[in-house]
Amino acid sequence: MKVLICYFSATGNTGQIAQAINDRLGQLGAEVELKNVTALEARQEPVSLATYDAVIFGSPIHSMRSPRLFREWLATLEGNGKRCATFFTYGGFQIHPAPFDTRRRLQERGFVVVASATFPGAHTYNLAGWQSMQGRPDQQDLDLAAEYAQKLYPRLSGQDQAVLTELDPGPYTQEQLDEFESFRFKMGAMLPNRQGAECQMCLLCQEQCPSGAMDAETGVADPAKCIVCLQCVKDCPDEALKVGDMTPFFQFKMDKDKETPESLRQKRGTLYF
Ligand SMILES: Cc1cc2nc3c(=O)[nH]c(=O)nc-3n(C[C@H](O)[C@H](O)[C@H](O)COP(=O)(O)O)c2cc1C
Ligand code: SF4
Ligand code: SF4
Known part of the structure; x- marks a missing residue:
């Protein structure tokens, strides 16, 4: 199975989780590529997903959704029925509707979303005096990311045909x-x-x-x-x-x-x- 992991990570937390997922999928025999789409130029490059069996999308949670720039980039992709999964890092506060909202956006682009996950990461605003989730993701978080990859493998390969169902739509419009x-x-x-x-x-x-x-x-x-x-x-x-x-x-x-x-x-x- 050939998998592309695309992630946005301004201060590195989401990148650490992406690496842990990458490593475990590799150990399981998948051919995995990491694509960091944080930089403007990386999001301007044309993306061809045709050669991949599945895609994983990772981003931080910004104001309960993925960052606007990442959402705009997702809107340029063509899923063509490809199976995909998502993951997020967050700074200890609101999570929803990020997984729900991102799934809807991916479905609109023709992807089939099979799973999602959230992981704590040092809050970006710790750089401005906050003290939330310092030192995260820690080893336990990275182990959970590896567990996510392990459970994800049969869903991404289609060996397990189930898709993601229940997700919290959150209270906001x-x-x-x-x-x-x-x-x-x-x-x-x-x-x-x-x-x-x-x-x-x-x-x-x-x-x-x-x-x-x-x-x-x-x-x-x-x-x-x-x-x-x-x-x-x-x-x-x-x-x-x-x-x-x-x-x-x-x-x-x-x-x-x-x-x-x-x-x-x-x-x-x-x-x-
Ligand atoms: C503009 C902005 C909004 C954020 N909104 C949330 C939020 O709604 N809930 C939360 O728990 N963390 C929030 N965070 C914290 C980030 O989700 C968290 O620090 C994340 O791990 C950063 O990922 P990165 O290091 O990959 O950029 C926000 C951070 C920023 C910069
Ligand atoms: S904080 Fe603003 S100016 Fe600084 S890297 Fe992020 S988007 Fe650019
Ligand atoms: S503020 Fe100056 S030193 Fe800091 S990153 Fe920008 S150009 Fe470099």
């Missing part, structure tokens, strides 16, 4: 989800900014920005394009790019969701078959 998504982009404090500081001008932030939003010269992100994935903040070798302190918002979120540091630590991934 698409309009509400759009509103949640756009809200954070209106908060200027969250947009990465070098604040006039000097840096070595390596251009990494501009060249690797998934949305083409960052201007290395000015050190300012374009609010119309930036998805606040914070890849540029994490990867800047000079640690020159900053976002506003989101610590107060973290406490608000913890109280609102009735979470404690312990309840977050206890969270594990879920496999959906």
